[in-house]
Amino acid sequence: MTRYILMVFAGACSFGILSTFVKLAYREGYTPAEISLTQALTGMLVLWMLLWMYRKNRTAMTAREWGWLLLTGASIGFTSFVYYVSVAYIPASVAIVILMQFTWIGLLLEWCLFGKRPSLLQLITTALILTGTWLGSGLATGGLAPVSFKGLLFAGAAAFLYAIYVIANSRVGKQLHPLQKSAVMMTGSTMGILLVNIAPLIASTHFDLGLLKWALFLGLFGTIIPPLLFAKGIPKVGAGISAVIMTAELPVAIICSHILLQEPVNGWQWAGVALMLLSMLLLNAPKLRR
Secondary structure, eight states: OHHHHHHHHHHHHHHHTHHHHHHHHHTTTOOHHHHHHHHHHHHHHHHHHHHHHTGGGOOOOOHHHHHHHHHHHHHHHHHHHHHHHHTTTSOHHHHHHHHTTHHHHHHHHHHHHHOOOOOHHHHHHHHHHHHHHHHHTTTTTTTTOSOOHHHHHHHHHHHHHHHHHHHHHTTSOTTSOHHHHHHHHHHHHHHHHHHHSHHHHHHOOOOSHHHHHHHHHHHIIIIIHHHHHHHHHHHHHOHHHHHHHGGGHHHHHHHHHHHHSOOOOOHHHHHHHHHHHHHHHHHTHHHHHO
8 A cells, every 4th residue: 555655645746846847937938728738748648659568558448438537637637727827827836725725625526426425524624724725825924915816716726627636536447557547538638728728729839849848847747657656546545545645746836936936935834834734634534544
C-alpha cells in the first residue's frame, strides 16, 4: 500500500508546480488555450507511443468503457484549462487554495450522486477548510486585495471539475493497465480542450518552438507523470485517502510561486494552509485508520 500512496503523492507534487510555470509561460505571450492543448496533446502522444511499445499491457475495451474514460479525461482537461485561466487573473498561491476546495465538493457530489450523506465530522471539517481558505487566500489580512472575482470563479470551477475527476478516476477502468487507462483519458482531455477552444486555436499564431518548450515541460509534469501515477495509485488507495494525499499539491504550489514568482505569502496564509491540510487529514481519519 505504501508504494501506491507514494505514487499519488508524487503525482500531486508534480501537479503542484504547474501553475507557477504556466504564469512564466504567460510572460512570453502564450494563452491558456495554447498551453493546455499542447500540454494535453504532448501527453496523449507520448502515452499512446508507450502503449504501442508495450502492447502486452493493452486489453480490449467496450464502447461503454471508452466513453467513461474519455469523459473522465475530459474532466481533467477542463480542470487544467479553467485552472490555467484562473492564474491569469489571480496569484498562483491563491488559485491553488481555491482549487483545494475539491475535497469538500467531492463529498457533496458523492452525496448527490450516490446518496452518501456527510457525517457531522465531515461537516465540521468542511467548515475548517473554508476557514483555512479565507486565511490562506490572504483575504483575512487584506494583503492581496483587490482579488479578481473572475479569477476566483474560474478557480472555483476548476475545483468542481477536479472533484469530478477524482471520483470518476476511482470508479472507472479499474481492470485496465494504468498506461492504457492514462492514454485513453488523455485522449479525452485533448478532445475536450480542443472542443471548447477551437476558434481561438485556429486563429493562433503562437505555435512555435517556444510553445513546444513549454508543451514538453508541462506535458511531462502535467499529463504524463500524474495520470500514470494516479491511474495506478488512486484505485488502490481509494478516493477519500487519495484526496488527502493530493493536498500535497497545495504547499508545493505556494512554495514554487513564492520562490519563482516572488508572490507574497505571510504567516496568516501559512496558518490557513496548515488548517486546510489538518482538516483534510481529519476528514479522512477513519479511512486512514482502516
